[in-house]
Amino acid sequence: MDDRTAVITIDGKAYDIVCSTAVAEVLLEKYGSIEELCNKVMSIKDLSENASELVWFIELFVNAGIRTHNIRHRDAPLPLMSKEEIELLTVPKEYPELWASIWDAISRGMMRNVQSEEDPSSKNSPVG
Secondary structure, three states: OOOOEEEEEEOOEEEEEEOOHHHHHHHHHHHOOHHHHHHHHHOOOOHHHHHHHHHHHHHHHHHHHHHHHHHHOOOOOOOOOOHHHHHHHOOHHHHHHHHHHHHHHHHHHHOOOOOOOOOHHHOOOOOO
16 A cells, blocks of 8 residues: 555455545545535434435445556456445444545545755854
């Protein structure tokens, strides 16, 4: 796993998930902005009430991870997961953990590494 990738476990199997540019475009198309996405998901009081939304997210992120794998490993492609498979292989008690994995992928995909540059004029400045 790299710093762009999170892991989600479905029926005991770990899947790499990634918030790629393609995923971000789908999210922005559906929600309009990352802020609206956050507002929508954070407004869900009971995570089990919105199972269809969770399944949609899982399908989007898991399949993005599988597609990434298939690009990198053309000799050993994996099949995509269907909505039906996800619905059958997940149970409501896992929803909080599944949502946490999705949020981890979103934060990793949207994370910015900010490094400050040292002011070159201060390198040789006298101390004191």
